Amino acid sequence: MENHTKVTEFILAGFKSPPGLQVLLSVLFSTMYVITVVGNSGMILIIRMDSKLHTPMYFFLENLSVLDICYSSVITPKAALTFSLGRRIISYNGCASQMFFFSLFGTTEAFFLAVMAYDRFYAICNPLLYQVTMNKRLCVGMLVGSYLSGCINCTIQTGFTFSLSFCGPKGINHFFCDVPAVMHVSCSDTFFNEIIMLSVCGSIIVSTALVGFISYGYIITTVVQMPSAKSRRKAFSACSSHILAVSLFFGTVFFMYAQPGGTSSPYKSNIISILYTAVIPMLNPFIYTLRNKEVKGALKKLLKKKGFS
Template sequence: MGNKGTMRNQTEITEFILLGFKGESLLQIALFILFLVMYIITLVGNIGMIIITTADAHLQTPMYFFLKNLSFIDVCYSSVITPKAMLTFSTQNKTISRNKCATQMFLFSLLGTTEAFFLAGMAYDRFTAICNPLLYHTTMSKKTCALLVAVSYFFGFLNCSIQTGFTFSLSFCEPVEINQFFCDVPAVMKASCSDTFVNEIVLLVLCGSIVITTFSVILISYAYIAATVLHIPSVQGKHKVFSTCSSHVIAVSLFFGTAFFMYGQPGSITSPNQGKVVSVFYTIVIPMLNPLIYSLRNKEVKEALVRQLRRITFFH
């Protein structure tokens, strides 16, 4: 009878509990305001970047095509996590249905993996532009750019399907308490009452392969770029290359630094609160910072923004 009762608990569970950040109501209000402000900045910054790179004729290049797609990913990435987190902070309703949890995990894994491949594609674009400028428009044709985006989504879909499928094939016993503010793979695995060894290996192999593959493309691209820069005689020429690549290098450092910290070494984060802080960084802070990094450190984007503002002022 005991075994049947356990099996019933495992199979009939339809709701999980997101523990989120523990604290008094004042802390929850502060977190709600913080998340709301960051989410608004994320939406305004990324949607603004999409509009500018679409509307301005001077930004119809492969680099800005990737940047536009990166902004779209960041809007979706943040939207999958932030609204539910804000709802939890404001209502203290910490429950999430099993289906919604699986959907959140699926979309989050899809978008995160796709972003990693986008950043690799952007590094390859910079490598081609700087190291093979005469072949740039031939190599980075519209067809090639579209193919790179499609491949990025394909690997994102492959990873999220495997991760979500493996995670939700585990058994869960009531109450299912997820020590996180969203349905992240490691947190949901830890909430399971079955052996997760195989899942941890799958997580390590898949995420490790994605990080190593994409980061290797970025490192190799920048190694060639650095070698090319050393042969540029003028200081002005070197500065131009550096200013073109610096935004991407910062974005890559932020993204892969936190990705390695969270997924490259499962079980290394002994403090759940430490993991939550890092999670806030890569789910909300990075999507908010990306458009700021690319706009504030990019002369072409700033000039395009001025042109669009002048056009709006003129029409009014």
């Protein structure tokens, strides 16, 4: 077996394009990253500053914002720098680190969206038991459990991928070190790794997505049966943002990791990757605030307090 340490660096060869387009991509990624950090930081600040938002739902939403900042920070700044400087080299250790943290935060987000769906299920379908069931201890436990699940998956994915031999070519047809793209440049037989990735990632994506969609299935059934039109509108308003976020996230990652041949087109995979690495973390604060009267009210109160209105 060839020794994988023969390759000390990789070349991120995704999105080969003229210099003018590279600059445009750099500006695009930089802008998305700034909006992501500002939007999610604003969400954290609003929730921390308003005592009315110190509930399980907003506890999870605050931590989702923290997660989205971390998730985007692993990929987007490096991609923007790569496009602006044209330096596409990433070290072997840097590639492994990027894959590890991307898998950690990506997997954690999948579990976290499932936890948030379960929280909404209890709030709407079992309102009398909600405060007792969704106590602080359970919320913290589910938060920690989500991160532990992410740690397990990222250790498996990174460990199996970088146990392969890399002896050239070292050009990764992607703009970051994703598991499928790195496996494709290995000179080892990757069949077992591909089975592991499909099995582990597929089971995580399918199970967490099922929790989310089954929860919302019960929620929709409960809301439809509500006698008051006002109550139905309020419940749908509270849940529509969650449903949109869950659909966007799981729809894109399913295409990449949970189906055979999902990454057969490198260009298509790169485009889809932009959605879940940069666009979704940027959109989440807007998805969760535009239809949320409590957050908009807290924002107006905060701006008024600071003298902006």
